[in-house]
Amino acid sequence: MTRKSDEPRDVIAKWEVQLRKGVLEFIILHSLNEREQYGFELISGIAERAAINVPEGTLYPLLLRLQKEELISSRLAEGDGGAPRKYYTLTLQGRELLQAMIPTWSKLTISVDRLLHGAAV
Amino acid sequence: MTRKSDEPRDVIAKWEVQLRKGVLEFIILHSLNEREQYGFELISGIAERAAINVPEGTLYPLLLRLQKEELISSRLAEGDGGAPRKYYTLTLQGRELLQAMIPTWSKLTISVDRLLHGAAV
DNA sequence: TCATAAACCTTGCATGACAAGGAAATCAGA
DNA sequence: TCTGATTTCCTTGTCATGCAAGGTTTATGA
Known part of the structure; x- marks a missing residue:
């Protein structure tokens, strides 16, 4: 019995990895x-x-x-019975970039949804 | 006068390229x-x-x-006074994948928007 | 024959996600 | 003291996609 390596679930899982590109940076900055916050907390x-x-290998x-x-x-800072924690905060540049990202994200998702639902511009 | 190569506009433009990963495949399949349709038409x-x-180099x-x-x-098929056109349609597999992509896309955008607007799960 | 337009294609680079494996710090118990 | 468990963080290598730049093919009209 042969088994295709490209089953639908795998294909969607791989696609999801691609979809997350850029998104994770965005939500980390927003958080x-x-x-x-420190890594595990995020x-x-x-x-x-x-x-x-x-995943940690991404974060x-x-x-x-x-x-x-x-x-x-x-x-x-000290950890809670474990390795020390590394707490992160946004710099001014980070806050500025985040402010620019928000409308960029909105425009993209609105555009895609417009296509999906067949509405006119 | 020095000039930083990482001006905000460049940073956002690069980020946008990352954000589009996966999205373009999705909207092409949906279209x-x-x-x-043929390439230029898309x-x-x-x-x-x-x-x-x-861009063509992407499509x-x-x-x-x-x-x-x-x-x-x-x-x-024949073109309109130019090179021949290549018309594309979805296969059955393509339609099935698209049907699986739609909820995946929805879940991601809903999740992100939930974070952005601070709503609880 | 030359220019133009329509349409499509190729190459190489930049970049982010992540699996797998690992390392350091602390504490509890044997 | 040693061992194991827990918490936290890090590194390396691989894979995939988007895209700029440049190129090719077909047809038409001057």
Whole structure:
């Protein structure tokens, strides 16, 4: 019995990975704009509030990148019986970028939904 | 006078490229599900109805990929005083995938909007 | 024959998501 | 003291997509 490697579920799962590109940066910046948070806190908060699972292998490289781009900054603090936590907050640049991202996101989703529902411009 | 290469407009433009990943495949499939179309027709139709500009360098490789994955099929027809047109339609697999994509897209945008507006799950 | 327009194609690069594996700090108990 | 569990963070390599730039083919009209 042969088995195709491209079953529908796999195809959708791969597509979802592509769809998330850019989106995760957006929601991380937005979450940090609400309040200072550390890595694990971001992951659990976003999972709880939006049902979006952000893997560690995605989050940490992303946070490092955002810090290198000076969109966020960090400070170390003691952990709760474990390794120290790294708390992140937005820089001024980060807040400005986030403000520009919001209408960009809105425009894209509105455009797509307009196509989906066949409404005119 | 120095000039930073990372001006806000560039940063947003790059981010927008990332955001479109996956989305373009989705809207192309959706457009072709409505009716058979050729490349230029897709570009102009999507630009007009959704204000989304799909460059040729994006569209043609995408169409070739979708055809290789047997999500769309094509037929040649005469052009309007120019090169022949390649008309594309969805295959059964393509229609099935599209039907699975729609709720995936909805869930993602709803989740993000829930975060943005601070509503609870 | 040349220019123009319609339509399509190719190459190479930039970039983000993530699986897998790992490392460091703390604490509890044997 | 050693071991294991828990919390937290990090690194590497792979895969996929979008797209700019440049090119090709077909037909038409001057």
